[in-house]
Amino acid sequence: MSVKIMSAVFESETLAPTERLIMLALADHADDTGRCYPSISRLGRRTGLSERAVQTNIRKLVNQGYIRVIAGGGKNNTNVYFVSANPAADAPCTKCTPAADAPQTPQQMRPNPAADAPEPSGTITKPSEEPLFIPPREKSKRATSISDDWKPSQKNIADAHKQNLTDWEIENESEKFRDYHKSRGTKFKDWDAGWRTWIRNSREFAARSAPRRQQPQAGQQFSGLAGAAMRSRVARQQGYEG
Structure with missing residues (x-):
């Protein structure tokens, strides 16, 4: 606060x-x-005026030389x-009147200056043409x-369908997605992008982990339930062939 200027x-x-x-x-x-x-x-809040009224009067004060912006x-x-x-001192004068005893000149007697009147020699500082209000950055x-x-x-859900996930798989993956990132305290700016990465990786992992059917090699022995099933299938095939 400037008490000097306020006074x-x-x-x-x-x-x-x-x-x-x-x-x-100000x-x-x-x-x-x-x-x-x-x-x-x-x-506007300090004066009780609208922002438009504040801007209008600031322009007036700039033109009168009270404010530089x-x-x-x-x-x-x-x-x-x-x-x-x-x-x-060099601000344009808006309320200047000549002294009572000042002699009149031909130019002062004209309502408007002559068309060929020379430009004034003094330098007049024009107010800034930049906008008085600049919105804050987003x-x-x-x-x-x-x-x-x-x-x-x-x-x-639409992104998951593009990866050929069923509704049941979407529900299952969404629970794993939420629990995983909640336990790790993960932070994302774009959770939609994080979800797309999750389901894409999930689909690729499922494709790599899918069991492959293996044909038994000649002379290969199987034990336990696998061996019993294999021997049963061979016996059925031999019975059909006989």
Whole structure:
């Protein structure tokens, strides 16, 4: 807070009521150099004005030389304001009137300047044409843990059907998927992608683990139930052939 600037704003005789209110709100955030960077929404809350009204009056104050704006120069890309209770010396004058005893010149008697009137020699600082309000950046999505009641969505089920999983297999894999990641405390930004990887790996593992039928080799002996079944089948085949 700059008490110095606030006192000067209170004593100003040229500020309109709404402009004075915004200047006081800016001075409440400023240091003694007049530098501050409150957001438009914060100024609206402090003054009770709409954001549109705040922006409109800030443009007026810029044109009158009370405020200088650096768009996006503050924290989180907010505008930086340099506040002065007295208009800048080179600001365009909006309420200037000639002295009562000042002599009139031909150009002052014209309602509009002549078409070939020369450009003024003084340098006039134009207000910034950058927007006074810059929306905050969208926050990136954070990784989260799986919920205790996670169930596959319709999209997850559709992805599983593309891998030729049956409804029973989807239900079984979803329980294993949830219990596995819950026990390990896994965190993903995209759980849909994690599910697609899971069912793809599950299908590939099932294909590799499928039992293959092996033909008995000549002279190979089997014991136990396997041997009994093999001998029974051979006996039946010999009986048919006899």
